[in-house]
Structure formats: structure tokens, C-alpha cells
Amino acid sequence: MILGSGELGKEMALEAHRMGLEIAVVDRYDMAPAMHVAHRKYVVDMTNQRALLSIIRREWPDAVIAEVEAINTEALQEVESDGIRVVPNADAVRVCMNRLELRKLAAEELGLPTTNFGFAESPEEVKSICVDVGYPCIIKPEMSSSGHGHVLIRSPAEVEKGFKDSIAEARGKSKRVVVEEFLKLDTELTILTYRYSSGATVETKTLEPIEHKRPGYYYVESWHPSTVGDEVKEKAKEMAKRFVERMGGLGIYGVEIMVSGDRVLFNEAAPRPHDTGMVTMVSQDVSEFQIHVRCALGLPVPEPKLVSPAASHVILAESEGWAPKYVNVEKALSIPGVQVRLFGKPFMYEHRRMGVILATGISVEEARRKAREASAIIQVVH
Ligand SMILES: Nc1ncnc2c1ncn2[C@@H]1O[C@H](COP(=O)(O)OP(=O)(O)OP(=O)(O)O)[C@@H](O)[C@H]1O
Ligand SMILES: [Mg+2]
Structure with a gap:
């Protein structure tokens, strides 16, 4: 069961299908992306504790994955004590959605460097x-x-x-x-860090860092592998691992790191695949979505490999309206190494993320150039 039916949930549902699973998804509006590829759907306000409890208990799934932050965490704690696996665990979902709790844990308890x-x-x-x-x-x-x-x-x-x-x-x-x-940022990294079951023990592994750029507050472009030096990478991976080991459970986390001069700082973390990590659908042999699903099932995920330098670039809406149409997709797809993923959202509004370009290249620079070019070509209209 996936709580949240956005583009990340849709990719997780597709991976779950590949494993032959039955999937129920939830969101507060109908026709959300993951609902197009699930066996059952529920349209519910997930901050409503009783509603959420009722539908989780009705399904009694093997695992519940939290895909968004707007979820009632008491309900997650209750179903966890019923014996239902919450991925990665109910407490991680609670802490990661709350900036104060997160800062207390990362900065005060673990002593990780932050702003x-x-x-x-x-x-x-x-x-x-x-x-x-x-x-x-x-x-x-x-x-x-x-x-x-x-x-x-x-x-x-x-x-x-x-x-x-x-x-x-x-x-x-x-x-x-x-x-x-307020930091003067040089760059930002996402350290995807995951915990999987390996016989009697749980292993914690970090992936090669992803780098991303956000001219405003939201993500626009990411690339993999990052181009930062080894020292920065090692510091970032070490911090991510310490944080994720403290949070525990099974599943992938997106740990956000900010780099400013010689400071490498923990920013925040998501207890799920990360939007900047969509690039792993083409950069790695095992994507962040498959990793999360495998971890959730208690299956092993040894050493995913980088298969190509790659980049992602978001496709944003510029206006508001129902039933969006996508213009010039054929032109974007005529660029070699470019894939277009449209999420199928029924309604758009200014700056809403409607799709993503995934591109591979001989270098991240080339992949970024292609992703940027392709995303500039596509227009979302209604
Ligand atoms: N102290 C800061 N100084 C400079 N830039 C910052 C600072 N804090 C955040 N930012 C910028 O704003 C972005 C979003 O911040 P943050 O991750 O804390 O918020 P968020 O609401 O959780 O965003 P998201 O859900 O998109 O990750 C950061 O990735 C970074 O680019
Ligand atoms: Mg963030």
C-alpha cells in the first residue's frame, strides 16, 4: 500500500508490479499518477487519523510505504503496533516530516554539521x-x-x-x-542511502552522490554521478549513513546535503525515494524505486551499479487547467539518449511538476545539456 500517489509512487507501483505484487494506493485527489497503475485506489485525506487507520486495516497490506509528508503519523504508529510493516518505519516518517524534530536529532543528538x-x-x-x-x-x-x-x-x-x-x-x-x-550555496547533493535485510542482519549502504540545482526552492535539474571532489563525497556519505542508521527500518532515504565553501552540511532527509533521484532510472542498473520496493519486501539489494552518466530535468506547467496536453514531445524524443516521462496528472497549475526528462550521455555535462534542451522544447498546454 502506497500512501501518496504522485510520480514517485507511480514508479514504486510499477516496480511492485514487476515483482508480482497487488497494490493499493491513496491520495487526496482522484486520478493521481500512481492510481493509473494500481489495483485499487482510495481518495482520502491522509491527515485524518481514523480514515487512514480504517483503510490500512481494511487492506492489511504486507507493507505500507509513505510517499508524501502530509500523513497522520499516529495512524502509522498504530498499524505498526498491529504488526504491519511501515516503510522505513513509523518513527522515521514522523521525524523526517518535522523540521524541529529532524534538527534536534541530526544536529543535537548526532552532532552532524548543519547551518x-x-x-x-x-x-x-x-x-x-x-x-x-x-x-x-x-x-x-x-x-x-x-x-x-x-x-x-x-x-x-x-x-x-x-x-x-x-x-x-x-x-x-x-x-x-x-x-x-542563509548560506551561499556552491552545490547540493542527495545521498540515497538504503537499508536492506541480509539474512539475520540489516545492511546500510550509500549510493554514489547525486548533484542537483535549484534556482528557487524546488528541484529543477539533477545529475549522476556528482562532480564534487572525493573529500566532499566521503563526508556527505558518512553523514548520511550515520543518520540513516539512527533512523533504522528497511528502505531508501534521500539525505539532502548542502555544500558551501569548505562546509558540508546536513540539510534534511526524506524517508523515501527522492525526486532528484529519478535520474537513477537511467543512471543505474537498479533504480531508487526498485531499491525501495525490494527493501520493503525484505529482499537483498547488493551494490547497484552506475551504467551511464545521466541527468534529469523537470517539465513544469506554466498555467492552470484540466486535461493538459504535451506539445513537441516528438522533437524532444528525437534527441538520442533522451526519454520523456509524463506523469499523467489530470490538472495543472503554475510550476506544477508534470513530467521529467531523463537523459544519458558520454559525460554528465552532455547528459545535462540534452535534458535541458529537451525540457525547453516541450510545452504543457490545455
Ligand atoms: N539555510 C539555507 N540557506 C540557503 N539556501 C537554503 C537554506 N535552506 C534551504 N535552502 C534552499 O532551499 C531548498 C529547500 O529547502 P529544504 O530542503 O529545507 O525545504 P523543503 O521544503 O523540505 O524542500 P523540499 O521538499 O523541496 O526538499 C534547499 O534544497 C536549498 O536549495
Ligand atoms: Mg529539501
């Missing part, structure tokens, strides 16, 4: 944290994703409004925010 930060519940508290953190800083709500509620604050005069705007975008009732120093 300088503090927690605040009012504009006054933000200002007093900024005495240490400095300006500009970013405030982020306790719970949100895809950059919702991130506000850049340049001076004390902007704090009052910034705090209000951030809280307005928060998920749930929390009035707390994390205040972080």
Missing part, C-alpha cells in the same frame, strides 16, 4: 535568534514541504511580516519555525 539555527514561536524569538544567526536568514515552518513557507529575512524590520507569511503556509496547527543562517 546555524534556532527554533522560534514568535517574531521576538526570531529576532533574538538572529542576534547569533545574523541577516539574511531563512525561516521555515515546522511542517511544510517543497519550500512552502520559506521566507528570506534581510533585516529586523522584515521579521514581523516574514514570520506571519511563514506560519500561513505551514501544514498543521504549529506556530513554530526554524530560523537558519
